[in-house]
Amino acid sequence: MTVSTDQHKEGKKEVTFRVFRFNPQVDSKPYFDDYTIPVERGVTVLRSLNYIKEHIDGSVSFRAFCQAGICGSCGMRVNGLSQLACTTQVWDVLAKSREPGIIKVEPLRNLPLIKDLIVDMDPLVGKMVHYSNWIDSTMPEAQMGKKEFLISEEEFLRYDKATDCILCASCVSECSILRANKEYVSPAVLLKSYRMSVDSRDSMHETRLAELVKDHGVWDCTHCYRCQESCVKSIPIMDAIHGLREDAIESRGKNDTSGSKHAEAFMTDIEKKGKLVEATLPIRTNGVVWTVQNLLPMAMKMIMKRRTPPPPPLVKSVKGIKIFRTMFREMTEHVKQDHKSHKK
Amino acid sequence: MKPFDIVIVGGGGAGLYAAMEAMKTNPALNIAVLSKVYPNRSHTSAAQGGANAALGNKAKDDTVEMHIFDTIKGSDYLADQDAVDVLCSEAPKIIRELENMGTPWSRMEDNTIAQRPFGGAGRPRCCYCSDKTGHTILQTLYEQCLKKGVIFFNEYFALNLSVGGSRSNGLIAMNMKTGKVEAFPAKTVILATGGYAKMYWNRSSNAAGNTGDGQAIAYRAGIPLKDMEFVQFHPTGLRKSGLLVTEGARGEGGYLLNKDGERFMSRYAPEKMELGPRDLVSRSLETEILQGRGFDSPAGKYLHLDLTHLGADLIKSRLPQIREMAMNFEGVDPIEEPIPVRPTAHYSMGGIDTDNQTRTVMEGVYAAGECGCVSVHGANRLGGNSLLDILVFGRIAGRTAAEEAGKFTPGRISEAELAAQFEEIRGGMHPSGRYERYGELREELGQTLALNVGIFRESSLLQKGISDIAELKERFKKVRISDSSDVFNTNLMQVLELKNMLDLAETVAAGAYARQESRGSHTRIDFPVRDDANWHKHTLATLVKGNVTLGEKPVTMGRYELQERTY
Numbered sequence: 001m002t003v004s005t006d007q008h009k010e011g012k013k014e015v016t017f018r019v020f021r022f023n024p025q026v027d028s029k030p031y032f033d034d035y036t037i038p039v040e041r042g043v044t045v046l047r048s049l050n051y052i053k054e055h056i057d058g059s060v061s062f063r064a065f066c067q068a069g070i071c072g073s074c075g076m077r078v079n080g081l082s083q084l085a086c087t088t089q090v091w092d093v094l095a096k097s098r099e100p101g102i103i104k105v106e107p108l109r110n111l112p113l114i115k116d117l118i119v120d121m122d123p124l125v126g127k128m129v130h131y132s133n134w135i136d137s138t139m140p141e142a143q144m145g146k147k148e149f150l151i152s153e154e155e156f157l158r159y160d161k162a163t164d165c166i167l168c169a170s171c172v173s174e175c176s177i178l179r180a181n182k183e184y185v186s187p188a189v190l191l192k193s194y195r196m197s198v199d200s201r202d203s204m205h206e207t208r209l210a211e212l213v214k215d216h217g218v219w220d221c222t223h224c225y226r227c228q229e230s231c232v233k234s235i236p237i238m239d240a241i242h243g244l245r246e247d248a249i250e251s252r253g254k255n256d257t258s259g260s261k262h263a264e265a266f267m268t269d270i271e272k273k274g275k276l277v278e279a280t281l282p283i284r285t286n287g288v289v290w291t292v293q294n295l296l297p298m299a300m301k302m303i304m305k306r307r308t309p310p311p312p313p314l315v316k317s318v319k320g321i322k323i324f325r326t327m328f329r330e331m332t333e334h335v336k337q338d339h340k341s342h343k344k
Numbered sequence: 345m346k347p348f349d350i351v352i353v354g355g356g357g358a359g360l361y362a363a364m365e366a367m368k369t370n371p372a373l374n375i376a377v378l379s380k381v382y383p384n385r386s387h388t389s390a391a392q393g394g395a396n397a398a399l400g401n402k403a404k405d406d407t408v409e410m411h412i413f414d415t416i417k418g419s420d421y422l423a424d425q426d427a428v429d430v431l432c433s434e435a436p437k438i439i440r441e442l443e444n445m446g447t448p449w450s451r452m453e454d455n456t457i458a459q460r461p462f463g464g465a466g467r468p469r470c471c472y473c474s475d476k477t478g479h480t481i482l483q484t485l486y487e488q489c490l491k492k493g494v495i496f497f498n499e500y501f502a503l504n505l506s507v508g509g510s511r512s513n514g515l516i517a518m519n520m521k522t523g524k525v526e527a528f529p530a531k532t533v534i535l536a537t538g539g540y541a542k543m544y545w546n547r548s549s550n551a552a553g554n555t556g557d558g559q560a561i562a563y564r565a566g567i568p569l570k571d572m573e574f575v576q577f578h579p580t581g582l583r584k585s586g587l588l589v590t591e592g593a594r595g596e597g598g599y600l601l602n603k604d605g606e607r608f609m610s611r612y613a614p615e616k617m618e619l620g621p622r623d624l625v626s627r628s629l630e631t632e633i634l635q636g637r638g639f640d641s642p643a644g645k646y647l648h649l650d651l652t653h654l655g656a657d658l659i660k661s662r663l664p665q666i667r668e669m670a671m672n673f674e675g676v677d678p679i680e681e682p683i684p685v686r687p688t689a690h691y692s693m694g695g696i697d698t699d700n701q702t703r704t705v706m707e708g709v710y711a712a713g714e715c716g717c718v719s720v721h722g723a724n725r726l727g728g729n730s731l732l733d734i735l736v737f738g739r740i741a742g743r744t745a746a747e748e749a750g751k752f753t754p755g756r757i758s759e760a761e762l763a764a765q766f767e768e769i770r771g772g773m774h775p776s777g778r779y780e781r782y783g784e785l786r787e788e789l790g791q792t793l794a795l796n797v798g799i800f801r802e803s804s805l806l807q808k809g810i811s812d813i814a815e816l817k818e819r820f821k822k823v824r825i826s827d828s829s830d831v832f833n834t835n836l837m838q839v840l841e842l843k844n845m846l847d848l849a850e851t852v853a854a855g856a857y858a859r860q861e862s863r864g865s866h867t868r869i870d871f872p873v874r875d876d877a878n879w880h881k882h883t884l885a886t887l888v889k890g891n892v893t894l895g896e897k898p899v900t901m902g903r904y905e906l907q908e909r910t911y
Contacts, residue, residue, distance in 0.1 A: 023829050023831060025829055025830060025831055042584070044672075044673075053783075053835070054782075057826070058826030058827050058835040059829065061827070061832050061833075062834070063381075064552060065381055065385050065387075065551045065553050066385075066389070066552075067552055067585075069669065069672060070390050071381075071384075071385040071551065072385060073381065073382075073385050087668075087672045114521065114831065115829070115832045118832050121498075122498075133487060133490070134488060135446030135484075135487065136491070137445055137446065139444045141368070143444075144440070144441045144444040145438065145440045146440065148399075148444075148456055149443060150454075150455035152451065153453075156448060156450065156451050160448065160474070163448050163480050163483065164476065166384075166389070166479070167382075167384055196446075199446060199448075201444070201446055202446070
């Protein structure tokens with residue numbers, strides 16, 4: 001039973017919201033405005049912004065709709081971390097704030113800025129379209145509505161978590177690849193692609209995959225896990241990315257793209273030596289011509305600075321390599337079995 | 345802009361289904377969907393519980409006929425029986441259709457679509473995807489629309505229909521990204537903007553944008569609104585925010601308890617207990633609170649929704665969103681403690697008057713979903729029937745508009761009309777001297793509605809409500825927009841939404857004052873019984889010379905005679 005429901009009587013704190021401002025009509029560059037308001041425990045960042053808008057400055061612009069963590073409208077960076085303003089408690093943020101009493105509110109990154117905390121979502125929608133983020137049903141349209149597909153709980157569970165995604169774009173904002181390359185597919189779009197590809201009702205798995213293995217696609221991810229860490233719905237996005245890569249290798253082979261070759265080179269090295277043979281990695285991934293054309297200047301620089309990786313014959317196997325190999329083979333076998341059962 | 349064959353206003357379940365069906369019916373048509381948010385943000389996503397369809401997966405003896413009867417009885421016999429026929433007969437087909445397109449329904453052991461019990465239903469027929477049913481349906485529809493190449497105008501705020509004689513020339517809307525007022529000349533317009541229950545503001549479970557824009561647009565164009573007085577209060581809103589705890593929580597076995605720890609529903613619905621229909625359960629909670637058996641808190645009186653006996657596993661697997669919300673907005677983990685709840689304005693049964701094919705009285709204008717009123721919900725909607733409504737009638741709207749678009753010549757909207765619209769919204773809202781804050785007006789509107797036009801209504805309360813609304817409308821004339829920017833002026837948008845809510849609040853209060861009986865969600869303390877002799881009819885609210893004018897429309901009966909409604 002509830003002991004006390006009067007938690008929010010516990011007083012107020014003066015909090016300064018340092019809000020990112022930019023109106024393209026008048027501002028040549030962004031700036032910050034400070035708004036200091038009293039905030040009780042239990043109040044969210046969104047409620048605070050609403051208060052500022054209604055009582056102090058009506059021109060502060062941000063999106064908000066359901067205010068309950070379901071619609072995904074109010075994604076923004078709060079003290080540097082992308083999240084939903086409506087489910088973020090002010091006091092929780094304050095407790096971890098580097099500057100006491102100050103909460104910095106900024107727009108999401110990696111999407112074009114429109115005004116203040118509002119960014120353009122069109123590029124994300126465009127990528128969903130580019131990568132066919134929909135089910136292309138095996139059932140002809142004319143037959144629809146007559147009978148159900150029979151789907152096991154096991155299959156449902158494979159995409160259940162992925163369908164939690166509300167496209168808030170927190171992962172897009174946190175993605176380190178997108179910071180360097182705006183054309184990169186985006187974590188949310190990879191997640192949705194995965195969700196479609198493990199659905200037995202879908203008929204365009206191979207076509208979608210063919211697009212995903214191209215440049216800016218699934219092989220560009222560098223496993224920084226920031227998407228997964230920032231996901232407001234705690235969706236294991238990296239599992240989806242790994243799932244797509246396993247699919248790609250299985251159905252398109254190891255020599256399909258530089259991405260799959262790169263992954264294969266890792267596998268070979270790890271199995272053989274327990275560590276990477278870095279010197280030949282670019283050649284095995286992208287071929288000799290590409291490596292000479294693209295990496296020669298860097299190789300020269302590395303030689304000058306004596307930072308070249310050891311030549312392959314000098315890379316010794318790690319200690320306990322025999323036991324390691326047994327474990328490694330067992331593991332790959334497990335993954336294969338796992339994959340087979342998913343395919344059923 | 346080139347005239348459209350169909351302009352759909354609203355990108356929720358009804359609007360998206362309409363778009364999809366219209367393209368299917370005639371792929372050559374030029375169709376646009378306008379939405380003030382990205383379609384995947386629409387409030388359809390908040391529907392947690394599920395959609396009813398007599399699939400018979402869970403209860404083999406369930407039938408469409410039983411679904412029809414439950415819906416008519418649930419409506420307190422105000423639903424039109426031919427419309428309910430359409431709703432329930434189409435249900436199994438449309439749920440399977442969604443399934444065929446990829447909606448991730450939860451599954452039974454035999455791998456068919458899972459179903460669970462819901463309030464007011466004789467059989468467990470509510471199809472669901474854990475507690476994110478609306479979200480997954482909306483995702484599916486949005487994905488399929490993208491697949492079909494539907495043209496979206498996202499973040500456009502609809503302002504008005506352009507009316508020429510007995511028909512509409514199309515729609516006028518503001519592009520939020522530029523602030524420009526743009527014309528959408530069209531042969532047909534489908535209004536599918538959702539409900540108006542957000543006028544109760546903090547005492548509402550709705551999204552901030554559920555401000556009845558479509559109904560207000562229709563009303564200003566002279567199209568009658570039907571049964572506006574019927575606003576459903578959901579029994580279990582979170583105490584502080586009004587946000588919703590799905591009926592699924594009770595469907596899974598949750599208890600409602602008062603401060604004495606008593607399962608008080610035994611007094612009001614001894615058979616169905618917590619799974620009585622919404623209006624009855626809401627009144628029961630309100631009565632418990634009024635009679636002093638609620639808990640006290642600075643945020644108001646409340647009761648307990650207890651899930652603790654269901655166990656951590658079930659709560660985590662079946663009600664994860666509810667758990668998250670209870671923790672985020674009340675600081676309570678339902679695995680360990682009961683959730684503080686009280687009734688919250690949740691759904692608008694009333695809406696734009698349409699026929700069974702979603703046609704309004706204005707040629708070429710259609711309305712569907714919560715925005716329209718066919719009527720399938722009558723005086724009270726059953727849980728699980730609203731998702732169904734938007735799907736079934738969204739599809740019908742798309743098909744009807746696609747079939748009828750050819751009958752109409754494309755409309756023309758003049759530059760002068762656009763300029764006048766622009767002047768109206770941007771010119772007059774910078775009063776000098778004393779001015780009003782829209783945030784305060786909005787909160788006061790919610791308060792007076794909750795107090796005077798709420799669950800329990802009475803003549804003098806309603807009079808107070810009506811005069812409060814009139815006063816707020818007067819004060820609205822002095823409202824000021826402090827943001828002068830053209831780009832994404834959310835300040836302006838919120839003021840325009842408030843204007844829509846004020847217009848509609850008048851029709852809700854007027855209908856409630858006129859209807860001297862108690863039926864479904866509408867409870868008059870001074871007229872406590874249902875009065876079939878005088879009030880078995882729909883009310884119609886029409887704007888005539890700036891004032892609400894009430895008319896009436898008979899209820900279409902069918903196989904089911906009027907009966908007393910007990911559970």
